Amino acid sequence: MTVRINTAKDGTTTYQSQSIGRTDALCLFTADILPNYENAEVIRVTYNTPASSTGNEDAVKGNPYIEFPVAADYTKLEKLDLSLHLSDFVGYDMGSEYEEFFTKYLGYPAKLVYVGNSTREVKGNLAPNQVHLTKENDFDKSKGIMAAPSEWFVFGFFTWILWYLLGWRTEGSKYSILFSDVAPVMVASTVSMEELNGGKREGEKELSLDITKMRPNIVLEPSASDEMKPFEEDYWAELEVGGKGEGGTRKIVLTGNCGRCKSLNVDYETGKQLPVHGQMLKRLSDMKRRVDTGHGYAPIFGRYGFIAKDSLERDVRVGEAVAVTKKNEERTVFYWPGLSTGTKAPR
Known part of the structure; x- marks a missing residue:
């Protein structure tokens, strides 16, 4: 999951979950499971350069991407206290490499967060x-x-x-x-x-x-x-x-x-x-x-x-x-x- 980093004037930091409903540009990122679905080892996230910005809308070659393991060793990652729709949980910061990638292509400070062993409560009447x-x-x-x-x-x-x-x-x-x-x-x-x-x-x-x-x-x-x-x-x-x-x-x-x-x-x-x-x-x-x-x-x-x-x-x-x-x-x-x-x- 990607989260937006919001820093207040007093220096406190909060994280806001991101979705296409909130950030249109997220639709430009696509994910592939490698080497294949049955033997998933790596997830590759590709940033698909917007057609209107290339000057050549017929094809875009060499789109940037980043990869991370399907099963990351989250025990070595920094914990982040997060909440999605008032359902609290702990996430794990995947690190600066991923923060730089998503910050660059989203245009605002963002992190990639791994779920690890964390779960969220199902609120209301959805369970x-x-x-x-x-x-x-x-x-x-x-x-x-x-x-x-x-x-x-x-x-x-x-x-x-x-x-x-x-x-x-x-x-x-x-x-x-x-x-x-x-x-x-x-x-x-x-x-x-x-x-x-x-x-x-x-x-x-x-x-x-x-x-x-x-x-x-x-x-x-x-x-x-x-x-x-x-x-x-x-x-x-x-x-x-x-x-x-x-x-x-x-x-x-x-x-x-x-x-x-x-x-x-x-x-x-x-x-x-x-x-x-x-x-x-x-x-x-x-x-x-x-x-x-x-x-x-x-x-x-x-x-x-x-x-x-x-x-x-x-x-x-x-x-x-x-x-x-x-x-x-x-x-x-x-x-x-x-x-x-x-x-x-x-x-």
């Missing part, structure tokens, strides 16, 4: 054992769910073990995450993406949005054209991957909606906001996707989730059948103290 509960004083109540068997297919590659290492952990009955925003898994569908791209305003030359800009871990596509409706994932509560054969079933518990930010409007070629005709956030809003009061004015696309405890460290690959085994009767309402609508960070 699987807090599904549907929308207020702090409602945590002793629950609502029912109903089964809804439907089969679709995984349209993307993901692995339980990597999510376990980079996304979330369990400690007894508590749920914890690492550097993930609020949950380690994001699910979306190709049908909803097609609906979004079909919502262009008449007479305007709007751009189409690629699904990668939504940053899902899992993308589902129907096995038949009439099997899935746009945005029906709003109600999904649980997915089951595979059957009782080889590999067995693996489950994902879906707990909250994803409210979208201005990162959808970023041009990945220039690292800047797109012109108005290409801004997908407004198109999503125009389609009346402000369906979660917990996200206020942010339109919804996709669902947050967690890997079920008995499915950790088990692989899932492209093409496996997926069934929606549970649905909520109503949409869940996002609640995370200090982040959701109507809640404030403590002073």
